[in-house]
Amino acid sequence: DVKVTQSSRYLVKRTGEKVFLECVQDMDHENMFWYRQDPGLGLRLIYFSYDVKMKEKGDIPEGYSVSREKKERFSLILESASTNQTSMYLCASSSAKVQGRALRETQYFGPGTRLLVL
Amino acid sequence: DAKTTQPNSMESNEEEPVHLPCNHSTISGTDYIHWYRQLPSQGPEYVIHGLTSNVNNRMASLAIAEDRKSSTLILHRATLRDAAVYYCIRSWGKLQFGAGTQVVVTP
Numbered sequence: 001d002v003k004v005t006q007s008s009r010y011l012v013k014r015t016g017e018k019v020f021l022e023c024v025q026d027m028d029h030e031n032m033f034w035y036r037q038d039p040g041l042g043l044r045l046i047y048f049s050y051d052v053k054m055k056e057k058g059d060i061p062e063g064y065s066v067s068r069e070k071k072e073r074f075s076l077i078l079e080s081a082s083t084n085q086t087s088m089y090l091c092a093s094s095s096a097k098v099q100g101r102a103l104r105e106t107q108y109f110g111p112g113t114r115l116l117v118l
Numbered sequence: 119d120a121k122t123t124q125p126n127s128m129e130s131n132e133e134e135p136v137h138l139p140c141n142h143s144t145i146s147g148t149d150y151i152h153w154y155r156q157l158p159s160q161g162p163e164y165v166i167h168g169l170t171s172n173v174n175n176r177m178a179s180l181a182i183a184e185d186r187k188s189s190t191l192i193l194h195r196a197t198l199r200d201a202a203v204y205y206c207i208r209s210w211g212k213l214q215f216g217a218g219t220q221v222v223v224t225p
Contacts, residue, residue, distance in 0.1 A: 004161075040217075042215045090161050091161075092161075105209075112161045
């Protein structure tokens with residue numbers, strides 16, 4: 001079974017802090033994704049990566065950056081946390097080998113990190 | 119438009135089948151239909167996907183209309199653990215999660 005783990009289930013940070021959310025997958029998947037989920041807005045794609053050191057912006061990249069130094073690990077960074085970044089953050093991975101299909105193929109999600117920014 | 123249309127909620131008794139409808143009238147020929155579900159306080163979980171033919175796996179069955187403008191996810195015998203939000207997604211460009219259908223299972 002595919003396993004996607006996220007470093008924390010719950011996180012409380014203060015406005016202006018730098019926040020790191022870590023995601024690790026154990027299935028040698030090429031592609032990894034970061035989403036945020038908010039009531040009434042569904043899941044929104046922040047960034048994704050189809051290879052090590054490669055990244056692509058999703059729908060809402062502002063205020064976020066990402067890092068993928070190793071294939072199994074994808075980090076989401078909030079450079080200066082703000083209260084409107086309070087949300088559930090979900091990491092996912094997929095095995096699509098063709099770059100153009102990365103976003104269309106089955107994705108496997110982690111349990112999520114619920115971030116509260118005070 | 120990559121959106122799909124699902125009922126907001128459905129209720130079922132335990133041990134009974136659940137049929138979850140989804141409309142995707144603007145689907146193109148290369149789009150897959152994916153279903154995910156999300157249990158409370160969990161990330162979404164892949165359920166099943168298909169293109170044209172009906173599909174079965176250990177979790178559910180997917181029945182796709184001949185014109186592909188609609189599909190139905192079938193949970194054959196609902197259990198309390200099947201209570202979740204079920205998302206029908208058309209893979210147009212990317213997976214877009216809408217509001218989904220909240221499934222309530224009553225003992």
